Amino acid sequence: MKVLVAIKRVVDYNVKVRANSDNSDVELANVKMSMNPFCEIAVEEAVRLKEKGIAGEIVTVSIGTQQSQEQLRTSLALGADRSILVQTDKALEPLAIAKCLKAVCDDEKPDLILMGKQAIDGDNNQTGQMLASLLGCAQGTFASEVSVESGKVAVTREIDGGLQTLSLSLPAVVTTDLRLNEPRYASLPNIMKSKQKPLSTVSVDELGVDISARTKQLGVEMPAQRQAGIMVADVSQLVDKLKNEAKVIS
Amino acid sequence: MSILVIAEHNNQQLNPATLGALSAASQLGEVIDVLVAGCDCQIVAQQVAAIPAINKVVVADNSAYGHFLAENVAPLIAAIGDGYTHILAAATTTAKNTMPRVAALLDVQAISDISAVVSEDTFKRPIYAGNLIATVQSTDAVKVITVRATAFDAVAKDGGSAPIETTDQLHDLGVSSFVAEQLAESDRPELTAASIVISGGRGMASGDNFDLLYKIADKLGAAVGASRAAVDADFVPNDMQVGQTGKIVAPDLYIAVGISGAIQHLAGMKDSKVIVAINKDEEAPIFSVADYGLAVDLFTALPELDSKLS
Numbered sequence: 399m400k401v402l403v404a405i406k407r408v409v410d411y412n413v414k415v416r417a418n419s420d421n422s423d424v425e426l427a428n429v430k431m432s433m434n435p436f437c438e439i440a441v442e443e444a445v446r447l448k449e450k451g452i453a454g455e456i457v458t459v460s461i462g463t464q465q466s467q468e469q470l471r472t473s474l475a476l477g478a479d480r481s482i483l484v485q486t487d488k489a490l491e492p493l494a495i496a497k498c499l500k501a502v503c504d505d506e507k508p509d510l511i512l513m514g515k516q517a518i519d520g521d522n523n524q525t526g527q528m529l530a531s532l533l534g535c536a537q538g539t540f541a542s543e544v545s546v547e548s549g550k551v552a553v554t555r556e557i558d559g560g561l562q563t564l565s566l567s568l569p570a571v572v573t574t575d576l577r578l579n580e581p582r583y584a585s586l587p588n589i590m591k592s593k594q595k596p597l598s599t600v601s602v603d604e605l606g607v608d609i610s611a612r613t614k615q616l617g618v619e620m621p622a623q624r625q626a627g628i629m630v631a632d633v634s635q636l637v638d639k640l641k642n643e644a645k646v647i648s
Numbered sequence: 649m650s651i652l653v654i655a656e657h658n659n660q661q662l663n664p665a666t667l668g669a670l671s672a673a674s675q676l677g678e679v680i681d682v683l684v685a686g687c688d689c690q691i692v693a694q695q696v697a698a699i700p701a702i703n704k705v706v707v708a709d710n711s712a713y714g715h716f717l718a719e720n721v722a723p724l725i726a727a728i729g730d731g732y733t734h735i736l737a738a739a740t741t742t743a744k745n746t747m748p749r750v751a752a753l754l755d756v757q758a759i760s761d762i763s764a765v766v767s768e769d770t771f772k773r774p775i776y777a778g779n780l781i782a783t784v785q786s787t788d789a790v791k792v793i794t795v796r797a798t799a800f801d802a803v804a805k806d807g808g809s810a811p812i813e814t815t816d817q818l819h820d821l822g823v824s825s826f827v828a829e830q831l832a833e834s835d836r837p838e839l840t841a842a843s844i845v846i847s848g849g850r851g852m853a854s855g856d857n858f859d860l861l862y863k864i865a866d867k868l869g870a871a872v873g874a875s876r877a878a879v880d881a882d883f884v885p886n887d888m889q890v891g892q893t894g895k896i897v898a899p900d901l902y903i904a905v906g907i908s909g910a911i912q913h914l915a916g917m918k919d920s921k922v923i924v925a926i927n928k929d930e931e932a933p934i935f936s937v938a939d940y941g942l943a944v945d946l947f948t949a950l951p952e953l954d955s956k957l958s
Contacts, residue, residue, distance in 0.1 A: 414779070424775075492748070493751065493752060518776070519775065521760065521761065521774065521777065523744050523760055524748035525748075527749045530719075531722065532752055535823060536821075536824040537719065537745070537824075539741075539745045542886070555741075557742070558740050558838075560831035560887050561830045562829045564824055564826060566824045570824075611757075611787075612787055613784050613785060614785045615784055615785075616784065616785055617782070618780045619780065621774070621778060624923075626936045626938065627923075627940055628939075628941070633956060637953065637957070640901070640940070644940075646900050646921070647868060647957070
């Protein structure tokens, strides 16, 4: 079984982001970049499927700038077999990304497509669902458990109020939630070996898909900050304040 | 403006988050239709018809929609929604699953999790785990939107009598099927709908100690939540998690107990009207967002709070 994993280069999750000087976008100069954490989970799941003998080849794909090669190399060090960079300097929207991935899938014909449920920059939570829609195939979003058997994949999903398990025909798109697995770290020998693994680059124009922007970001701002209130001395004072000042309990 | 709102429900009961989505819709225009897709869901259609803000209810009642599989519901929404200027749904896991699929079918870029309506084509939405708010303008003819329901005041749910239409459109892609569901059984209110939420963190030290919170919750009619640290430590199940990667809540009163206040947790509760923090560590970041802070050991504070609430 061939597994395709889509990954995204994003601002590292430890970075405290802020708006740039003219509030037009997030400040990205001199900011540490990493693989989106949900994508790391997707790569890990693919590698585990390979270790179980279920997955054959693992192909990772990223759509982004030339620097996204760094994250693709990381995926190779973690156990992917080869990588494809769809290179563009534009910041594409989820629909455009999904169209690029569809074009790659038409070429690669994977049985299972794994990706993060959302990227921690835009927090859109759309690309996997859009890709499944464009492919006309099944989707298992927010997965906390994935098991492949006899041409189907069973996906346990984290939904409001609990868990839901679906059975999906292959090919299918599965998007990962936090508790699916705990990603490993790449070992030094594997990092060295990853440099020999194939990484091909294709320009986004060569895919021939419509990547036109449908939205305009008019600006970004800091959310309203909450002010710290008061410290109360004991539980009696707290209950009194809640009853008589805030009037939120009776 | 013609607006279609997708009802979120479990075939029995309308999810109150839909009332928040309707509130956002009412800022966009006056003609609001609601689609109820499900199986044996007529009772939900009647609940929706009673909402005064609504023009009409469209019901698609078929076993193919019973478990809200995105593969089947998305083409239905796309077919019915084409021709409306806006298609909205509350940003529940069901809508997050379905709406991007709808958008791709209509070849439009969806707008996720809006927290404010600026104009008919411009919206505010949190990005980077709520650390920044982006203002986004859509140029698409149909705007497919999910709504952060807690950011909008719910519309009234009784007093109307909108007409109910039935559609027999059937979309069954046949590529996915429902196997099982494990839903938490609880008499307490749903986290995202509760007016009071009390949450425990790593400081609770064990799952058994959450009983201290349950007792207080039952006196207050509150829902019980948890921080990611408490969930990761297996004190309580995933669906109790409040935070950027869990539930987003904005109750009238939020009581954080033994929670340090990591950004990821604050992102899920900082829009609460009144925040109380109980933590023995005076330096805990949670106190910087709390209206009332109590820096004492939670194991002495909770029994005392329990006894002081009649």
